[in-house]
Structure formats: C-alpha cells, structure tokens
Amino acid sequence: MENLAHSASFDSEDKDAPSKPGIKHLALGRLDGVTSILPAPPLFIFMYVRKEALLSSQIEGTQSSLSDLLLFEADELPLVPLNDVEEVSNYIAALEHGLDRMRGGFPLSLRLIREIHGVLLKAGRGASSQPGEFRHSQNWIGGTRPGNAMFVPPPPDQLMQCLDAFEKFLHTDDRLPNIVKAALAHVQFETIHPFLDGNGRLGRLLITLFLCANKVLREPTLYLSLYFKTHRGTYYDLLQRVRMAGDWESWLSFFLEGVTETADQAAKTAQDLLRLFEADAHRIQDLGRAAASAGMVHGLLQRRAIVTIQKAAQELSLSEPTINSALGHLISIGIVREVTGKQRHRVFAYQAYLDRLAEGTEPRRP
Template sequence: MAHVHTIESRLGRFVETPVGGEIVRAFMPPALPPQPPIDILSLLPHLSLAERALGRLDGITTLLPRQELFLYMYVRKEAVLSSQIEGTQSTLTDLLRFETEAQAGQPIDDIREVSNYVDAMMFGLERLKELPLSLQLIREMHGRLLQSGRGGTKSPGEFRRSQNWIGGTRPGNALFVPPPVMELDTCLAAFEAFMHEDKSRLPALIKAGFLHVQFETIHPFLDGNGRIGRLLVTLYLCVHGVLRRPLLYLSLYLKTHRADYYRLLQEVRERGAWEAWLEFFLKGIADTANQAFDAATRIVDLFRADRERITAESDRAGSALRIHELLQQHPFLTAGQLVTQTGLSMPTVNAALADLERLGIVKEVTGRKRGRVFGYRRYLAILSEGTDPLPVAA
C-alpha cells in the first residue's frame, strides 16, 4: 500500500465552493515540484533529443541572413496557431495581408486577436530586460493580449475575481473547475516561487513543462489562459538561456495533438501522471525545433535560388533584386509601398513586378486593378505550413 500513499501526495485536493446557487468541487493543485520526485531517468532520452534539437535550431538562426526577419515571421505564425486553438479562424495570410493593407477599414475580430497576440509576445520579450519573469509580467502581457476585440470585457491584465470552469455549461457539470477565487493568491504565490527556485536543480526544459501545466490548472484569468500559458514556455526557455532567440513555439504541435494534450493535462490533475505529460512535452519541443530548423533551412535555400534566377533571367535584375529583398521582410507588399521603400519610380516598380510574376516568384493576390497586393508565393507556402484553421465543430 505504500506506493499508493506516495502517489497520493502528488494529487491535489478539492475545495467545496458555492457558485451560482450550487456547491462545486474546485481543484487545488499541490505546489511544485511534485512529490515524490519525477522519474527523471526515464525522461533522459527525450530530454537529450529536445536539447539537441534546440541546439541545432539556435545554430541555424545565426546563419540566417536576417535573424530578426525569421523571428518576425515566426512570431506571427505562432500567433495564428495559438489563436486557432482558441477557436479563431484567421490564417497567416489573413494576418500578413491585414498588416499590409491596414488602411482597409477595421479588421475582423479574429485578426485583431491574432495581432494582439503578436503584440503581447513582443512586449513580454522586451519587458524581460527590466522585469523578471513574474506574475506582474504575466499580468501586463495579458493586458496587451485582451486590449481590444472580444477580450475587452474579460478583465484584461487582472487575475479573475469570479469562478471559471473548463468544459460543460456551468461549474456543476464542468470537466474541470480551477481553484476558487479565495485560494487563487496562494496558488499563484507558490507558482511564482517555483518559477524562481533553484534548489530542485531540475533542467529548465522540465521546469517549463511543469509551469505550463500548473498555469493551465490554476487558470488565473477569465480568458486568454491557454495563449499566455503557451507563451510562458518560450519566455521561460529564453530567460534560462536554453534558447537565445524566441524561436520555439509549441502551438502547432499542441494543435495537431490536441486530444492527447487535453487528456494528459487532465491525467496530471487526476492521477499525478507527470512523467507521461513530460514525455509528450519534450517530444513536442524536439518536433517543433526540428520543424523550425527545417523551415529556416528551406527559406535560406529559397532566397538564394530566387536571387540567382532573378540575376540570370530578369531583364530588370537591379530593380527586381531590390524588390525581392523587401519581399523577404514583408511577403505581401503593394506597388505603392515598394515605390516608397525603394525610391524607384512607379513604372520601374510595375515593370519589375511584372518580371517577378513572369518568373513565378510573386503573385498578385487581390485580382483588383487598383491597390494591388503582391505576395512572395513560395516563401508564404513554407511559412504557412500547418496554419489552416481547425474545422469548426458542427
């Protein structure tokens, strides 16, 4: 029976709390790290594959002609994916075109949410220069995430003051009820303490896996918990030097395996099954880093091959190369933007664009005669992999 007792201490406890006229059992997670400690030996093969994949990714980013350019695109891809897990239907192309044609009236709510996510992420990375990764930083990022669009009514930047729940129509029939409001401060204080402790000497990747689950379990906001919880992983790895640039985002992996993801979170809560979750998490880190490495390599090759084709086959190689250069930074551009940014005349820009269209490098995407938008076709195809919205449940 001793074994049962040991796992017991990994389990949380339930607190009865009145919500809307019924008594609900809300869950209180035990503080981290789990007791008894996780079986780290069984996780070592997964840990070393994840660390190796991250090292490779870090290595190639130093070879990219413009690191910040890859980062710029990658952050946008993550914003789209992370928002899709929460049910938005916008694609990477929607976001990039919205940013290109920002003058085209008010954006739809979905794109606004995605662009808030980009803002929250960039804000968080910048803010880490002055502030440690902390509850305050998490709240500030949340404020940016929900600053406008549908989240405006969900207490941006504030921890919740009412009971929330996951699944079901009310707390009484929910799949999971997070800690009650009166226990929230205790849970969050323990969460923050674990973020900064070094007594456990756990590898940063393992700690990041713990923190993500604990944050989702505490569910401290009325909205945006999933998105902030995913961002937290990347920020934590940057702070601890596992990543030099914030190029690792788990949303595509979690979107692809979302049934497993939700099941494993629930098994940690119900059975203390941390090892199964960590194995899934580390595999996700390795897969994601390998995908990013592969995309970065293909992008570098594409840029080089297209430069060579333009040089060899374009009648206007000089101006076409300048435009190609700008399309690497913004894969959608209008002729007007190109005139402003290159200083070339409109006829020259139009002639060079026609040439790039003939070579199959750019494609006009609006079908309009005026205000035409040109997209860097193959670059967008690599960036967009995996970003089709999830089918809407009937």
C-alpha cells in the same frame, strides 16, 4: 508547488528519464544554432513569431490564416472576421512586450504576466474580460457552470496563494532541466487559470518566454503550438489527466516529443527557405538591368511575404512605377503572384515562401 516539482523531478542524465530531455535540448540547440548563422535572423524570427501566434490562436478556434494576418498587417482587409485576426495580432504584441521587458532586465513574474495579458486582450473579443487583471470570480473549463464543468480551477480566495507558489517555482534553483520546468509550469498555469479569458494563449506564450528567459533559446523561434494543434485532443486530455490523476509522465513525454518534432521542423524550414531565397536571387540576376530594383523588392518580400505597391514604395523609398515594374518582372519569372485579380488595390505574394511558412497553419474547421 514543491510537491509538483518533487513528484515530476528526475536527473537529466538518467537513462530512464521520460523522453530523454537531454535529447530534446539537442533539438533546441540545433534550432538555436541555425538561427545564429542565418544571414538575416530577424527575418525568420518575424515569421516564426507570427506562426506561433497564429497556431496558438487557432487552438482556441480562430479561423485566421497566415495570409489573413499578413494582409491585416499590410493594411488590407483579411478574408475572415476582423476579431480573429486581431486576436493573432494581439498575441504577437504580447510576446514582443514580454521579450522587450525581459531584455531590459525585468524578470518573468506575476507583474509581467499581468502586463502581457493586458496586451493580449487589449482589443477584440477579450477586451471586456478584465485585461491585465487576475480574476475575482470563479471560472471553469468545459460545461456551462461549475456544477457540470470538466474542471474547476482554484476559487478566487485561493488564487493568489496558487500564483505565489507558481512564481516561486519559476525562479527556484533546482535540478530540473529548464525544458522540463517549462512543461510543468505550463500545466500549473493552465490549472490555476488565473484570468477570465486568454489563459490558453497566455499559457502557451509563457513556454516561449520561459525558455528565452532561461537562455535555452536566444530568440522565440519555437512554434510549439503547431504540435499542440496537430494533437489538440491529446493535448487537452493530458492536461486533464495531470489535474485529476497526477499523470506527469505522460504529459512530459508528450511535451518533450513535441519540442523535438517542432524544433527539428523549424530548423529544416529555415534551411529550406535559405535555399529558396538563394535560388530565386540567382534567377533575378538574369533579369539584367531590371535586377537591381527586382532584387530590392525580393528582399522586402523575404521580410513580409505579402506586399502592395504602395507599401513597397514606402518601405523601399522607390517610386510606385518602379515597384510596379519590378513586381512585373518577378511575376514573369514565377517568383511572385498577384492574389486579388483586381486592377486596383492589388496585393502580391511571394507564393513559394508563403506556402512553406504556412505548412500546418490551415484553420481548424468546426
């Protein structure tokens, strides 16, 4: 790991440094700054976390959409296999578990990584792959067996030596910018591949946790998996080129470009959504006496994007007829759309909000 750090190290002020990490820090700073001035930061964090969870899971082949996830969280049946949505839901729980532990003073460590993995695979397809336990058998990447695999990670008897070096690297006080360390740590984790399942999702989750642990981000607002999904072939190819040829420079340029692109996009999304909420709030004021209850439902939809009458009544402590009437008014002015076409068990979406959030999250088709 010391060689890893040495071979990829450079001065953050060096004009020839790959992709100018200082500029990437500015992009993250803009994103963090936008988050800090939002009138309701938890609202955006709630959705950004779900977007990252969804995108990271889609890289592994799940077919869940953002609407499916929000339906699942509203206790409604999604339109895809339940396992797909459970994987995304587990990712959210795993990230929140890691952040809660770190906020309580627990370091980003092998112990915490095992805990997070246990949450990530607590249900669904990965539940039989030893959640929370480092592997005791050989795994491989690509192919049907180690003999024809694209890459074979370290054998079990060398696993802890590699993981100990990885943990030391996370906490080494060196001259590397933290954003560069996050990029290097991701490759190293994916190369060690310490679990039987879930390594890709956990490795991407660790990027966010590392940036939050080192105060680069105050909140998990960077959905970098959007960039990885968009450039999925290049992403996997560059990971392999580091392993086989030591091509750190190409990986770092790719990673840092992704940080800039995604951070700028996330900041723009936040600003666009603020304008949408404000414009719709003004339209609601024109409803007259119905504005009060419609405004409350509008506030709930900003937090959820998809609701049912029953859930809205429960969360807002209003009667179901009042919620039904408020939703009717919001439909009449084009803010809300009923998405089932049914007379019972109806589901309502804040469509413009959902569409803006869902950009880039369409499932990857085989």
